[in-house]
Amino acid sequence: MKDNPASVQTGGFEGYASVFDMVDRGRDLVVKGAFARSIRQRGARGIKLLWQHDPSEPIGVLDQVREDGRGLHVRGRLLLNLNRAGEAYALMRAGALDGLSIGYRTILSDREAGTGVRRLLDVDLWEVSLVTFPMQEAARISAFKSTAADNDSVIWADAFAGLRQLERTLCGFTRVQPVSSQFPQLSPRT
Numbered sequence: 001m002k003d004n005p006a007s008v009q010t011g012g013f014e015g016y017a018s019v020f021d022m023v024d025r026g027r028d029l030v031v032k033g034a035f036a037r038s039i040r041q042r043g044a045r046g047i048k049l050l051w052q053h054d055p056s057e058p059i060g061v062l063d064q065v066r067e068d069g070r071g072l073h074v075r076g077r078l079l080l081n082l083n084r085a086g087e088a089y090a091l092m093r094a095g096a097l098d099g100l101s102i103g104y105r106t107i108l109s110d111r112e113a114g115t116g117v118r119r120l121l122d123v124d125l126w127e128v129s130l131v132t133f134p135m136q137e138a139a140r141i142s143a144f145k146s147t148a149a150d151n152d153s154v155i156w157a158d159a160f161a162g163l164r165q166l167e168r169t170l171c172g173f174t175r176v177q178p179v180s181s182q183f184p185q186l187s188p189r190t
Contacts, residue, residue, distance in 0.1 A: 009079075010079060013078065013141050013145075014074065014143050016072060016073055016074075018071050019136060022138055027116060029112075034123050035067055038104075038125040045061065049130075050127050051084050051088060059078055060076055076128070089144075092130075093144075097130060097141075098140050099139065100139045100141060101131040101135055102123075105126065107124055108122040109121055
């Protein structure tokens with residue numbers, strides 16, 4: 001028995017799951033072109049959308065996965081009829097969740113002399129996850145909407161970036177580390 005697609009509520013979103021030439025908390029740096037082979041071979045539907053990198057918790061589908069000049073841009077839909085996806089959407093609306101992260105297998109990499117930074121030249125991209133603490137600070141949701149509850153209105157997440165900057169500024173004055181830097185181990189990379 002197939003569900004009527006019109007009965008499935010979705011919450012659309014988009015953002016960057018990875019940004020090129022930026023060292024992440026694991027000392028990895030993704031170069032432009034690293035995802036090209038994987039995207040060509042798998043397509044957007046072959047790359048899964050997960051909750052916090054948990055393979056037992058798919059929460060939606062990716063409609064578009066592409067490289068552009070900035071990084072790996074994704075556009076997808078949360079399936080709001082799933083409990084976890086509905087929770088994720090509520091967290092996004094509240095501003096409590098805006099991180100994206102990738103799960104992959106390294107095909108080709110090298111190390112920068114002197115810095116030890118691993119440059120990812122070719123990766124087999126398996127999944128994109130909504131996460132609380134992304135390994136790469138700039139990997140964020142930039143916009144989201146609901147085709148059911150919000151009358152197709154788009155809620156822009158640029159305000160989140162401003163709040164993160166304010167947090168960093170205020171923490172600099174008080175010499176307290178931002179919450180996002182206290183838990184780097186919570187963003188697994190495969």
